[in-house]
Amino acid sequence: MRDILIEISSPLSTLGNNGPNSYSETDPRFYTFLNEPYKEDATETTDYKNVVAAIKFLRSKPTTPFMVFLPLTKPHPPYSCPEPFYSSINASELPPLRPPGSSDKPDFHALIREYRNLTALNTLEGGEELFFRQLHAVYLGSISFSDFLFGMLMAALKDSGLEDSTTVTVFADHGDYAGDYGLVEKWPSGLEDVLTRVPLLVRTPGGTRGHVVQEPVQLFDIVPTTLELANITAQHVHFGKSLVQQLQGAMGDPTRAVYAEGGYSTHEPRDFEGDASTGGIPRPKSVYYPKLLQQQEKPLSVCRASSVRTLTHKLIFRTDPLDADHHSELYDLAQDPQELRNVYGLPEYAQVQADLKNKLFLWFMQTSDVTPWVEDPRSGLPDIPKADTPVIHNTPTSPARNLPSGFPFDATADTSEERHQDVLFFVN
Template sequence: MSRARPQHPNVIVIFTDQQRWDSTGAHGNPLDLTPTFDDVAQTGTHAAQAFTPQPVCAPARAAMQTGQYPTTTGCFRNGIPLPEESRTLASCFGDAGYTTGYIGKWHLADSDPVPAHQRGGYHTWLGANILEFTSDAYRTVVFDEDGEAVMLPGYRTDALYDAAIRFVADHAGTPGVDASPPEPFFLFCSLVEPHHQNEIDAYPAPVGYEERYRGRWMPPDLAALSAEGGTAHRHIGGYWGQVRRVDEGFARLLDALRSMDLLDNTIVAFTSDHGCHFKTRNDEYKRSCHDGSIRVPMALCGPGFDGGRRIEQPVSTIDLPPTLLDAAGLDVPSDMQGRSFLPLVQDPAAEWPDDVFLQVSESEVGRVIRTSRWKYHVTAPDADPWHDASASRYVETELYDVVNDPHELDNLAGLPSHRAIADELRERLIQRMVEAGEAAPAIEAAPAQPDARRHVDPYVHTSSWKPARFGHQPRTP
């Protein structure tokens, strides 16, 4: 007997930590690590070019909860609590009658246990501010609504998925017994894996999993750069093992929804806060402009997202909050700076900008614009990355042609042949910074690096060029 449906769909977000986009088979990983994610990407909606707005934990999480840029919330680096007055996903769904729950890593408070007033408005709570500090792979310690420590059994990823399944079961109602449909629920399940365990600087996978993947396939950027340094060869086996277990838990969650007759009325979104470059771009794992640091997996299924849709345009995880609200039939707050990509799901030709904007902190005060073709990165040489959220002066630092150089090994910044491209991207970046609430900065050109071998055909390489119909000449840019 099928149970009565709530008026609005349930919504679940699975949020991993430090997961590269190319850890998934949908993005070409040959190790069969993510069959569940890959199936959702194929039969649901796959955001093929998804990026974080900030490649470090707390700022990315603040953006995910609020739909606002880190410089707007003030959480531009780790260690800055989310302002208590922030309107979060929990606030929006809760005000609409949803039961809201949070499980796992928070990283938006200033202590553990997280005080009630710093929990973003979630009704039920089973989490820790910095979960990798309160737990390890086989000892998961979180805190409940009363601030009491709770130890969850099993491997950490499994323990958090088990808690998520219990939450769903507790709020699903009983078919044939409940006279009225249960309240819809919004659940945010935030995993630690595949993040490293800080105190040992390692990626502890479940027993036996690291051995499966040690010494096997490695993404080309890591393979190319590991000879110069980094930890990819040492850590990749454990990292892949963690990714595999995350996907197995994802399958269990979907099976639980299916068994409770909830799968067809539950939107499930899977994504990550940022990627991981294994110290090949700087002296740690993220906080850089490169795709290894900023590009993430993203797929959704459920009402409005089923049917095998693929979004080719660049989208940001800052766009996910308004998208989820929009798909649930709720109003999107006007102060959200992300943009619902539900129109793209419904119509691939819908209007959408061909770029995403990123802010970088802690390692630098940096700004990035990433299009389908180009990556343009500037840094502020006079700014303190731990104290300054933004700057008035930046210098061009990196320019990549990510179509012809997808592993970002050839920095084109300063080449006269690419000056026109850099100038156009500079103006686009300034525009995006202003739209995000920042003051328009001065951006200085990179020092010239003459290279007579380079030539850019404006018809082919300007980002504003669009293919002409057969029989017509392309317009002059």
């Protein structure tokens, strides 16, 4: 791979991507991930320097097809970013957050608040409601910082003359509680929309500008979409669906269900964060101390969970061996888009619940095992097909190229008829 891979990232800055946590360990704000603004200028951040490195690559006018994968650290917690982005959002103008303390939620909600001492935020002036609004404003400010960096990248793409031959895909790997439900960061078995419904924007030559797809899609749809745009046949079994028709203006499939899963099983102790084999539980001065301690002391609070979501309903099924029904969730999204009223087990939703469980069961049956279909004549073991010219970042010229293998999403594009040659992924 070294002959086709070019590392364009910059050396890590001394900033460490975070402003300081100025609270003491006895302060109820200490474990909230809310930090002060960066002391250094935005240009000293790792994200900025990596974007600048990508811009330099684009300005080098590469003559061979390339793929750039550019992940950012923000808006990942701690909640912090450089000024003026840190203070750019007025907390008083934000809509109300999803409230905490619902008895309809699984136990891990209350346990997170207990282990992080979040209820003690009510001793502050304005209580936890005001605090979480301020935290959420900083979270949105850090997203604004990412937007600014993306704007830099797109301007450079245009200036380099590559705009009409490059597909740009923007997405996030997960969301964040950021104060919703009175919680912070994320949880391995949390599958609320605030964690799983993420942005997906695609701009591709010849696509339909400003088209918004309201129907469900999944992040793994990016792979078959990218392959089809590049006129490449997949060389592995996958379950994603190409979104090329949607990029050209078509609506999505309103009947489609999408899936997510997370959590751990107690028969796999090394999967749990804080396990001794992976470094153990950090000292209390670490902001991750409560999260890892909870997983080790209350393993069922992070039991395996799987979800199936349609446009109208969402089922989250958990594997707690003691009380799976109590910890599972069902939401009528048409009536309750914020997932505040858990209707799992209610007689009037029995048919919906059964239908979604059946969808989840069929999904696992269809995708759990894939039998190898290419044999290695030497041993009978599966052979890994060799791509003629696997492309990551920058590759030799070749007539054929091979790439390694959320909703709503925006499908925006210019009106060029030319088939694109390059791919740029921007991830935050």
